[in-house]
Amino acid sequence: MNVLHFINAFFSDATHWKGYDGIPTRLVEHIQYSLMALALAAAIGLPVGLLTGHYGRGGNALALIATAGRALPSFGLLVLMVILLGFGKTPVMIPLVVLAVPPILITSYEAMRSVDPSPVDAARGMGMSESRVLFQVELPVALPLILSGLRSAAIQIVSTATIAAYVSLGGLGRYIVDGLYQHDYEKVVGGAALVAVLALATLAVFWAVARVTVSPGVRHGG
Template sequence: MNVFSFLLDAENWAGPSGIWVRIGQHVFYSVASVLLAALVAIPLGVLIGHTRRGDAVVSGLSNAARAVPTLGLLVLVVTLMGSGYLPVVLALAVLAVPPVLVNTAAGFRGADPGAVHAGRALGMTGWQLVRQVELPLAVPLVVSGLRSASLQVVATATVAALAAAGGLGRFVVDGQNLGPGGYPQMFAGAVLVALLAVLVDLGLGGLGWALQRRTGRISREDRDHLATLQPGTA
């Protein structure tokens, strides 16, 4: 049996249930879930990291995320809301919140103390300190959290097929239902998910690397600049 036969058949790439459509559905679930998680986790992480309060919340959510099985969460959400896109996105967003929250809080908490103290000495308000000093320094860690969350979501979005939704998981589930003859279809689903995860990792990894270099340069420049100023000269 040629396990690549499903991928090499041009007919499997077209149509409403073709590979391209399934890839688009998988990307939609992943992007929507990570964006929803970011809308919740980043502001909360900024608040916790800036105020240095709420570490117990971060630790609790992180531990809870490890304890809750994604499949069980999906079954619960589907039971309460029915099948379709929304339950899948919500379940995956819950999975994506902890890494984004933990990294965002860590990024703001670990901002260069010299730059933060200099900003306070210049009379910056809390919002100005967040926007002009802490955020630029925390961006690489925030991106790292988004990267980790995205990889988890892309890999786990295959469970969408169990909620009567689409995505690359359909190939795994449908192939399994076919018995031994469905192995090429199952193999295709697994390979495509792996390739998508690699592409996401490379893209966000490159972005994080670029931001890390830029942030390091800005941190040194801003710290030197702020050190030359006296309160009231900003």
């Protein structure tokens, strides 16, 4: 039996579309975990990246932090957090946030440093405050690269949030974990296909956000 047969059998089974273990329920759970982790990672990474990039300081320290964050194994960190904190959402959020902060941190820093200094100097010469220079001059130009960091983090979170199932939470990872335990490869392949589709949908969402939020002049210039 090939992968396409498994996918067709999984999605054509009516029992997979209703109940607490139905696709809509698991999809909503997965999206909730992903949005929560992305929001936390953005709340940590964006301010630090924007401010250090604006002032041009701390780049080496950010690179070390990002490298350390990327080197940590998500599943190993999840197991450690469960041992220390017990079961629940918190042990799941920590590895997802640790995974997502580095791309947000580094790209927001690099985005600010890549802004042409001429308009920045001109804004300061006109007497604009540092906060206005940051949000009105630098941020609109840096926004495409910042969004690319958020997009990269979101894709990694969506793909990795399946680990929530290993600590008895929901999400699309339930199909993969339960399917492996039950030797139900139809469920395993179906769950993996759903995660892939959700990752592609995430790409589409960020493309749409960029079309709406990035000014045409910046987009065409980039």
